[in-house]
Amino acid sequence: MSTLVLPPLRLASGCVHLPGSKSISNRMLLLTALAEGTTEIHDVLVADDTQVMLAALEKVGVGMTAINDHTWRIEGCGGKFPVKSADLFMGNAGTAIRPLTAALALSGGHYGLSGVQRMHERPIGDLVDGLRQLGADVRYRGEAGFPPLEIFPATIHLAQPICLRGDVSSQFLTALLMALPLSGQAAVIEITTELISQPYVEITLNLMALFGVKVQREGWQRFTIPAGQRYRSPGVLHVEGDASSASYFLAAGLLGGGPVRVEGVGKKSIQGDVRFADALESLGAHIVWGDHFIEARAASSAAKKIKAFDLDLNHIPDAAMTLAVCALFADGRCVLRNIGSWRVKETDRIAAMATELRKFGAVVEEGSDWLAVSPPPSFRRDVVVDTYDDHRMAMCFSLAAFAGVSVVINDPDCVRKTFPDYFSALADISAPVIAIDGPSASGKGTVASLVAAKLGYHYLDSGALYRLTALAALRAGVALDDAPRVAALAAALPARFENERVFLNQVDVTEAIRTEEVSAGASCVAVIAEVRAALLARQRAWRRFPGLVADGRDMGSVVFPSATVKVFLTASAEARAERRYKQLIAKGLAANMSALLQDLQTRDERDAQRSEAPLRQCEDSHRVDTTQMGIAEAVDAVMAVVTERL
Numbered sequence: 001m002s003t004l005v006l007p008p009l010r011l012a013s014g015c016v017h018l019p020g021s022k023s024i025s026n027r028m029l030l031l032t033a034l035a036e037g038t039t040e041i042h043d044v045l046v047a048d049d050t051q052v053m054l055a056a057l058e059k060v061g062v063g064m065t066a067i068n069d070h071t072w073r074i075e076g077c078g079g080k081f082p083v084k085s086a087d088l089f090m091g092n093a094g095t096a097i098r099p100l101t102a103a104l105a106l107s108g109g110h111y112g113l114s115g116v117q118r119m120h121e122r123p124i125g126d127l128v129d130g131l132r133q134l135g136a137d138v139r140y141r142g143e144a145g146f147p148p149l150e151i152f153p154a155t156i157h158l159a160q161p162i163c164l165r166g167d168v169s170s171q172f173l174t175a176l177l178m179a180l181p182l183s184g185q186a187a188v189i190e191i192t193t194e195l196i197s198q199p200y201v202e203i204t205l206n207l208m209a210l211f212g213v214k215v216q217r218e219g220w221q222r223f224t225i226p227a228g229q230r231y232r233s234p235g236v237l238h239v240e241g242d243a244s245s246a247s248y249f250l251a252a253g254l255l256g257g258g259p260v261r262v263e264g265v266g267k268k269s270i271q272g273d274v275r276f277a278d279a280l281e282s283l284g285a286h287i288v289w290g291d292h293f294i295e296a297r298a299a300s301s302a303a304k305k306i307k308a309f310d311l312d313l314n315h316i317p318d319a320a321m322t323l324a325v326c327a328l329f330a331d332g333r334c335v336l337r338n339i340g341s342w343r344v345k346e347t348d349r350i351a352a353m354a355t356e357l358r359k360f361g362a363v364v365e366e367g368s369d370w371l372a373v374s375p376p377p378s379f380r381r382d383v384v385v386d387t388y389d390d391h392r393m394a395m396c397f398s399l400a401a402f403a404g405v406s407v408v409i410n411d412p413d414c415v416r417k418t419f420p421d422y423f424s425a426l427a428d429i430s431a432p433v434i435a436i437d438g439p440s441a442s443g444k445g446t447v448a449s450l451v452a453a454k455l456g457y458h459y460l461d462s463g464a465l466y467r468l469t470a471l472a473a474l475r476a477g478v479a480l481d482d483a484p485r486v487a488a489l490a491a492a493l494p495a496r497f498e499n500e501r502v503f504l505n506q507v508d509v510t511e512a513i514r515t516e517e518v519s520a521g522a523s524c525v526a527v528i529a530e531v532r533a534a535l536l537a538r539q540r541a542w543r544r545f546p547g548l549v550a551d552g553r554d555m556g557s558v559v560f561p562s563a564t565v566k567v568f569l570t571a572s573a574e575a576r577a578e579r580r581y582k583q584l585i586a587k588g589l590a591a592n593m594s595a596l597l598q599d600l601q602t603r604d605e606r607d608a609q610r611s612e613a614p615l616r617q618c619e620d621s622h623r624v625d626t627t628q629m630g631i632a633e634a635v636d637a638v639m640a641v642v643t644e645r646l
Contacts, residue, residue, distance in 0.1 A: 001410060001411050002410075002411060002412060003384075003408055003409065003410055003411075003412070004256075004408070004412040004423060004496070004545065004604055005407075005408050005409075005545070006401040006405060006406060006407045006408075006409065006545060007154070007401065007406055007431075007432060007545060007546040008062065008077070008401060008403075008405055008430075008548075008646070009256060009401040009402045009404070009432070009546055009642055010092065010256065010402070010404060010405055010432075010564065010646070011256050011257055011404070011430065011564055012203060012249075012252040012253060012255070012256025012429045012430040013253075013256070013257065013258055013259055013260060013429060014015065014260060014261075014429035014562065015087075015260075015261045015262075015263060015264075015426055015429075015563045015604070016249045016260065016262050016263070016425050016428065016429060017263045017264060017331070018047070018241030018242050018243075018245055018246055018260070018262055018263065018264035018420030019045050019047070019241065019242055019245065019264075019418075019419055019421070019531075020043045020044050020045035020046075020047050020070065020198050020239035020240070020241065020242060020264075021045065021116070021240050021241060021243065022047065022240050022242060022244075022470070023095055023203055023242075023245075023270060023271070023643050024049065024096060024202060024203060024240055024270075024271070025037050025041075025044050025045040025053075025203060025239050026049060026050060026053045026093070026096055026099070027051050027056060027095075027174075027178070027207050027235055028041050028044075028207060028239060029041065029044070029050070029053050029074070030048055030052065030099050030100065030178065031101065031178065031208070031211050031231055031348070032055065032074040032076055032211075032233065032237075033057045033062040033074060033076060033077060033081075033209060034076065034077065034078075034103060034178075034182065034231050034532075034611075035076035035078070035211050035231035035232055035233045036076050036078045036080050036230065036231065036232050036233060037076050037232060037233030038073060038074065038075050038233060039071050039073070039074050039235065039236070039237060040067070040071065040073050040074075040078065040235070040236045040237070041071065041074065041237050041238075042070065042071045042120075042237065042238045042239065043071075043234070043238050043239040043240075043241075043264075044071065044072055044239055044467060045070075045239065045242065045418065046176070047416060047418045047419065047420055048091060048093070048417045048418075049091070049093040049095055049096060049418060051541070052089075052090055052093040052096045053089045053093065053095075053096040053100070053610060054072075054262060055089075055529060056090065056096060056100055056314045057074075059086050059088060059108075060081040060083045060086055060088075060104070060107075060111075061077065061081055061082030061083035062074065062076075062077055062081070063075030063077075064073065064244075064639075065191055068177040072546055072564045075542065076231070076233055077337055078230070079107075079181075079230065080107065080108075081107045081180040081230065082107060082634075083106070083109070084107075084109035084110065085107065085109060085110045085111070086109075086111055086114075086181065087111070087112040087114070087373060088100070088112065088114075089114055089115065090113055090114065090115040090119060091115050091116055091119065092115055092116045092117075092118050092346060092389070092417070093115070093119075093417075094121045094122060094169075095113060095171065095343075096176045097113055097124070097180050098127060098169075098171040098172060098174070099123065099133065099171070099174060099175040099179070100113065100126065100150060100174055101113060101124065101127060101131070101138070101175060102175035102178065102179035103130075103137035103175075103178065103179045103182065104533065105137075105138055105151050105154070105179065105390050106136065106179050106182045106183055107182070108153045108154075108155055108178075109153060110149045110150075110151065110152055110153065110223045110595045111150070111151075112141070112149070112150050112151075112255050113147060113148060113151070113509055114141070114147060114148035114149075115147055115148070117138045118346060118347070119147055119148050119449040120142060120146055120148060120157075120346070120391065121141075122146065122344055122345075123146060123147065123168055123169075123344055124145065124146060124147055124149070124172075125144065125146070125288065126164060126165045126168055126169075126172045127171075127172040127175055127176070127488055128140075128145075128149070128166075130162050130163075130164045130172065130176055131176075132191075133160070133162050133163065133569070134157060134158055134162060134183075134187075135154050135155055135156050136150050136151070136154050136156065136502045137151065137152040137153070137154040137257050138150075138152075138353045139377070140253030142410045144260075144369065146237075148271065152282055152375070152448075156185070158180070158185040158186065158187045158188075158481075159184075160181060160438045160447055161188040161189065161190045162176065162187070162188065162189045162190065162331065162451050162464065163190050163468060164176065164189055164191055164192065164194050164222075165191070165192055165193045165612070166191040166192070166193050166194060166196060167193040167194050167195070167196055167340070168196075168202050168341070169197070169341060169344065170196055170198065171199035171200070172197060173189065173191065173195065173201055173204075173223070174200065174201060174204040175514055175579070176189055177189070177201075177204055177205070177208065177215060177223060177225070177396065177571070178204060178208065179555055179607050180225050181208075181225055181231060181369070182191040182228060182470055182585065183230050184227065184228060184230070185227055185485075186221065186224070186225065186227035187222045187224070188221050188224050188225075188466045189222070190221065190225070191220060191222070191223075193324070194427060195220045195221075195316055196314050196317070196338075196340070196341050197272075197314065197341060198272070198314075198331045199272015199273070199275070200272065200520045201220075201316050202270065203270055203271060203272070204271045204471075205217070207258075208231075210234050210237070211231040211232060211233070211234060212229070212230070212232045212234075212433045212607035213225070213229045213230070213231055213232060213443075214226070214613070219513045220586050222607060226299075227354065227516040233486060240265055240269055240270065240271060241262070241263065241264020241265045241552055242264075242266060242271075242274070242361060242418065242419070242576070243265045243269060243271035243273035243274045243319070244271075244318040244319050244392075244418075245274075245318040245395070245418065245419050245422070246264075246271045246273070246274070246276070246294060246319075247261040247272065247273065247276045247318075247322040247430065248322055248346060248395050248398070248399060248426070249281065249282075249364070249426075250262060250277060250280055250285070250294060250296040250397060250421075250558075251263050251296075251322050251325075251326055251399055251538070252359065252399060252402065252426070252429060252430060253285065253295070253297050253298075254280055254283065254284065254296055254297070254298055254326070254430075255297050255298075255306075255326070255329060255399060256404040256430055256498050257297060257382070258286075258295070258296055258297025258298055258351075259288075259295050259297035260295065260296055260297070260429055261293050261295040262293060262294055263293045263297075264292065264293075265292070265293070265294060265295055266289060266290045266291045266292040266293050267289050267290065267291050268291050268292065269289065272315055272316060273316050273318060273319045274294065275315060275319075276319035276320075276322065276323075277288045277289070277294050277433040278305075279309070279311060279313070279316070279319075279323060280296060280323075280326075281308065281328075282297050282309060282311075283306040283307050283323075283326060283468070284298070284306050284307045284310055285297065285298065286298070286299045287308075292457075296464070300495045304573050304637050305329060305330060305331040306326060306329050306330050306331070306333060307329075307330065308332030308333060308334050309323070309327075309330070309333070309335070310322070310328045310334070310335040310337070311336060311337065312570040313336055313337065313338060313339055314336045314337075314338035314339070316340065317339055317341045317369045318337055320339055320342075321342075321349060321353065321392050321393075321396045322370060322396045323336060324336055324353050324373060324398070325357075325375035325396045325397055325399045325400055325409065327357075327363055327375060327423050328357065328360055328373070328375050328376065328379070328398070328400060328403065329375065329402070329403065330373075330375050331375075332374075332428050333374045334372065334373045334374075334375075335370065335371070335372045335373075336371045336372075337358070337369065337370045338368060338369055338370070339371065340368060340369030341401040343368075344368075344391040345390070345392075345467075346388070346389065346392070346417075347388035347389065347390045347392070347393070348393070348429065348532060349390065350366050350368070350371055352393060353371060353387050353393075354366045354367050354371065355384050355386075355589060356386065356393070356397060356479070359380065359383045359384070360363055360380055360383055360400060360403075360504070361376030361377070361378065361379060361380045362374060362375055363376075364374050371459055373421070375572070378603075378632070379400075379403040379404075380398065380405070380408065380493055382405070382406050382408065383400070383403045383405070383408065384408075384410060384412050385397045385400075385407060385409050385410060386407065386411075387409065387410055387411050387412070389411065389414050390414060391414050391415045391417040391418050392412050392416075393408055394411070394412055394415050394422075395415060395419065395422055395505060397409065398423070398426055402430075402645055403516060406530065411485055418512050421469070424544060426545075427543055427545050428540070428543060431543050431545050431546070431547055431548060432457070432546075432547035432548070432564040432565075433547065433548050433549075433550060433560045433562075433563040433564050433565075434451065434455075434547070434548070434549045434550070434563065434565045434566075434567065434642055435446075435545065435550055435551075435552075435555035435556035435559070435560045435563035435565070435566045435567070435621075436451070436550070436551040436552075436555065436557050436562065436567045436638065437551070437552060437555050437557070437566070437568050437569070437615070437617070437618070437621065438547065438551075438552055438568055438569035438570050438586060439553075439570060439576070439600075439603075439607065439615060440519075440570075440576070440578060440600060440603050440604070440607070441576035441577070441600060442569045442570050442571050442626065443554075443569060443571070443579065443626055443631065443634055444551040444552055444569045445461055445463065446631055447551075447569060447626075447631065447634050447635055448461070448502065448551035448633070449461070449549075449550045449552070450635045451549050451635060451638050451642065452548075452549035454548060454635070454639060455546075455547060455549065455642070455645060456550070457546060457547040457548055458540040458542060458544060458547070458548045459497075459548070459549050459550075460539060460548060460550040460551070461497070461551060461552075462503075462504050462535075462539055462550060462551065462553075462554075462555060462559065463530055463552055463553075464495075464497070464513060465490075465493070465495065465518065465535050465538065466522040466525055466526045466531075466535070467513035467514075467518050467521075467522045467537065468493055468495050468502065468504055468513060469486065469490045469522070469525050469531060469535070470513075470518050470521030470522045470524070470525050470566030471504065471509060471512060471513050471518050471521070472487055472489045472493060472504060473486050474517070474518070475522065475527065476489065480521050480524045480525055481524065483528045483529075483530050483531070483572045485554050486525050486528060486531055486536075487528065487530035487531050487534045489516045490525075490531045490534040490535050491534040492561035493538075494506075499595075513565055513569070516530040520624055523603055523606060523607065526553075526607075526610070527606075527611070529544055529611075532558075532567065532613060536558075536559065539559050540559060542562065550563075551569075553607055553613070555614060556568075556620075556621050557616060558613045563643060563646065564645060564646065565622075565642050565645040566618050566620055566621035567621060567622050567623075567624055567638055567641055567642075568617040568618070568621045568622065568623045568624065568625070569624050569634070569638070570617075570623065570625055570626070571625060571626045571627040573597060573604065574582065574597065574625045575626075575627045576600055577593060577596040577600050578593070580596050580600070581593050581596055584596075620629075622641045624637045624638060624641070
């Protein structure tokens with residue numbers, strides 16, 4: 001089993017573009033398959049659960065074409081799946097197996113549906129009971145009330161209302177609502193208990209309306225589907241960002257100071273989990289809403305604790321898990337109520353959450369549908385979190401690292417279910433970054449690499465990217481002032497860093513990029529705005545756990561303006577010229593002290609006056625003058641700064 005060690009986290013800020021919503025993606029995929037006409041769906045979530053749905057639809061004969069990873073063109077079958085016999089493996093995807101069970105039960109075919117062991121432990125009996133009331137022939141292959149299932153052709157009759165419980169999962173209601181229009185008959189569903197997770201039913205109703213099917217709702221107890229309706233393709237659709245996934249980053253904005261902005265959901269979202277932002281606001285967060293974004297930050301930099309809470313979270317059951325971890329940071333006992341649906345999710349989330357919270361020193365009480373958390377007086381360090389093959393356990397417990405303690409996540413790959421790039425996205429806003437800037441020959445590269453080694457962090461020599469760009473241009477015969485062509489080279493640069501060696505097109509160019517010709521060329525291309533833009537994203541992609549040490553001339557000012565620690569490493573021009581002179585002599589190369597000094601002074605002036613990202617010391621950086629220092633002393637000086645800030 002793999003593990004991920006999250007370092008102590010202090011700060012979080014930045015912007016996250018959310019992946020597509022799982023709930024919306026799988027609903028849209030099924031509705032497009034059932035509709036008349038061709039539909040193009042953009043921003044589809046790429047994750048395990050959507051792959052399960054796509055594979056199942058393909059197996060029952062739905063025509064589909066992948067335009068790219070996130071865009072699909074689907075040929076609707078008009079409610080009649082072409083393949084009438086198939087065995088479908090549904091993994092642990094509840095948003096796939098439940099609506100598909102209902103749709104297949106009305107399709108006049110013979111189908112089997114199974115999944116992983118946990119899926120066979122998740123209840124589906126209420127849905128099967130509802131389907132049997134309308135004449136569907138759905139049978140259990142194992143224990144009654146649970147998958148695996150077998151479906152046979154049947155005659156559907158909808159003369160009587162379908163009575164359905166709503167207190168276990170709203171997905172049973174969603175499944176029936178989506179399937180019943182296939183009959184062409186009028187249908188009525190009556191909910192016999194409290195309906196949980198109502199916002200998820202609203203998603204279903206909104207999406208059905210996009211496909212031309214209207215449902216009449218009387219409160220949350222009675223739903224009527226008029227006869228003669230059928231699904232018709234709306235043409236082109238876009239999937240919203242996943243609001244449940246937004247909760248982790250919004251909470252990071254509160255716990256790590258912020259601001260953190262999530263893009264893909266906002267005031268116009270059809271997902272109920274955006275209401276997590278309201279709950280977070282009651283804990284002390286400052287929330288900003290846009291049409292398609294939400295931003296969160298701590299209301300005050302002085303606030304060390306969040307407000308204790310007692311909340312009914314029936315409407316946001318998935319996002320509520322994030323609040324359970326936030327309770328570790330509260331100023332008193334917190335209570336999460338009406339979360340009974342946690343018991344039948346990917347794992348028993350109430351039991352699992354209680355077990356893992358206690359590892360941090362919290363006092364936890366649990367009931368059938370509630371959880372109470374009293375925060376620890378002090379956090380235990382190096383806690384190992386078990387994730388139970390549950391993506392949300394892995395994601396929400398990553399936030400515990402904002403207590404300033406390292407956290408070990410077991411089986412971090414379980415996030416593939418809904419958010420394969422979660423930990424990369426979290427690193428983009430929170431992984432510690434030490435930005436070391438300074439003039440040429442100040443020793444920042446050597447110092448930065450040694451500091452990275454001491455900390456066990458990743459290392460980025462940003463200057464090497466500009467040197468590689470210059471080298472690539474020189475070898476390709478491209479003029480260094482030809483902005484468009486040099487920028488194109490930078491954008492497609494086949495660069496690789498490995499064991500302190502630098503490769504271009506799989507060729508070791510570590511020494512080649514250090515020649516005076518290439519060094520001068522790097523200074524020339526570095527002033528080109530198009531080149532800097534092309535390399536910016538590539539530089540930021542180096543930010544990952546456990547942390548990054550990056551050196552250059554604009555690491556703290558432009559590339560990582562929210563860096564955890566900023567150091568401006570400098571030395572007198574004379575000292576730097578002498579260092580460069582000794583390096584060249586040691587390599588057996590000719591060198592002239594006066595020429596080197598003149599070159600450095602010219603380069604300093606050019607770097608300081610360039611229009612794009614001029615060399616300057618940031619106001620929030622620590623100045624370390626190494627004129628009188630050796631390498632070891634310079635490393636110690638920087639480490640002292642880092643230790644103080646981290």
